[in-house]
Amino acid sequence: MIKVTAPVRIDISAGWSDADPFRKEFGGAVLNAAINLRVSATLKHGKLTSSLENAPGHSGLGTSGALRAVYLVAANPLLIKNKTELIKRVHVFENAIVGQRAGFQDQAASIYGGVNYWEFRKDGSIHRTRIPKNDVWHLYDRLVLVFTGEGHISANVHERVFEGKRYIRFIPQIDKMRTLARKMVKYIGNEKKMASLIHQTWELQKHLHSSMESPAMKKLQEVCSGCYLSARATGAGGGGCMLFYTKPEKKQSLIRKINKLNGDFPKLRVLPFDFDYKGIELKKG
Numbered sequence: 001m002i003k004v005t006a007p008v009r010i011d012i013s014a015g016w017s018d019a020d021p022f023r024k025e026f027g028g029a030v031l032n033a034a035i036n037l038r039v040s041a042t043l044k045h046g047k048l049t050s051s052l053e054n055a056p057g058h059s060g061l062g063t064s065g066a067l068r069a070v071y072l073v074a075a076n077p078l079l080i081k082n083k084t085e086l087i088k089r090v091h092v093f094e095n096a097i098v099g100q101r102a103g104f105q106d107q108a109a110s111i112y113g114g115v116n117y118w119e120f121r122k123d124g125s126i127h128r129t130r131i132p133k134n135d136v137w138h139l140y141d142r143l144v145l146v147f148t149g150e151g152h153i154s155a156n157v158h159e160r161v162f163e164g165k166r167y168i169r170f171i172p173q174i175d176k177m178r179t180l181a182r183k184m185v186k187y188i189g190n191e192k193k194m195a196s197l198i199h200q201t202w203e204l205q206k207h208l209h210s211s212m213e214s215p216a217m218k219k220l221q222e223v224c225s226g227c228y229l230s231a232r233a234t235g236a237g238g239g240g241c242m243l244f245y246t247k248p249e250k251k252q253s254l255i256r257k258i259n260k261l262n263g264d265f266p267k268l269r270v271l272p273f274d275f276d277y278k279g280i281e282l283k284k285g
Contacts (some may be wrong), residue, residue, distance in 0.1 A: 001285045002043040002077060004070040005275035007034040009109030010059040010145060010234055010243055013181035016118045016174045016208070019103030019158060020095070021167065027122045030105040031121075031182045031188075033115040035273040036203070039066045041074035048074055056271075058151030059234025065106025067281060068093050074110060080282050083111045084126050101158040113279030115139070117185045135188045136275060139232075141248045142191065143145045144228075146258055148216035149267025150239035157236035161208050173204045180204075191247070195229035198245050202232035212237040216265045227254040241271070 011143050017028035020273045023054065039053035050071055055063050071076060073080045090107040094100050104120045115136045119127040162168060180201050187193035204210045212233060221231055228246040246254050255270050262268060
């Protein structure tokens with residue numbers, strides 16, 4: 001038996017620039033973190049199965065990229081030896097074989113683990129910068145992850161944003177999000193700057209499509225006003241998860257306010273997490 005597991009991710013900056021055609025034309029940049037909600041694939045008696053385990057599906061946490069990474073490694077364990085090449089293989093699998101438009105950041109976080117700044121360059125090369133542990137803990141103390149209970153299909157959202165004339169109109173916004181990702185690396189330990197950068201990112205995200213900010217997301221921000229500094233949808237938005245950036249002393253107050261919304265949105269819940277530094281793992285038994 002072969003079992004392969006890998007973490008999903010939260011994108012601290014927005015994605016979008018890691019997906020083609022933007023990445024191929026201009027290069028992409030993303031700051032993200034692998035978290036300890038994992039997916040798995042198991043090969044037993046010639047049968048290959050996959051599972052979300054404790055990660056919610058359609059959540060904006062990159063579950064599809066993580067699942068495809070573990071699926072490919074379970075089918076061919078030798079792929080785990082070259083992690084950068086595996087990132088590229090997942091991209092080909094998703095876009096060319098499955099036929100779903102997707103970027104690079106989901107499987108990059110899942111395969112390597114940790115908190116990283118990624119550059120996905122025009123020439124196809126991938127550059128990773130690890131974020132120092134001191135900066136990581138400063139960030140962790142200020143984050144709250146919420147699953148809205150509203151699912152989304154990121155490939156559908158990507159198709160709308162990257163379609164023909166519409167995509168050309170969005171190039172300036174995606175380029176600005178890429179620039180903000182770079183700035184986040186510089187100011188990751190600066191509470192005031194990070195709050196502003198996350199807010200700017202969210203405003204740019206909302207310009208990409210009208211359904212980016214779901215009803216639950218709007219309600220969350222309204223009810224929790226005063227308990228957080230900034231917030232944004234993870235992944236492609238339009239449902240899934242929302243990431244709040246708050247002061248450490250207000251974290252519990254924020255969580256209590258979020259929990260009060262269960263009556264209006266029964267599936268809404270806070271997702272406790274830690275950063276995952278293990279990345280993709282293979283076990284034989």
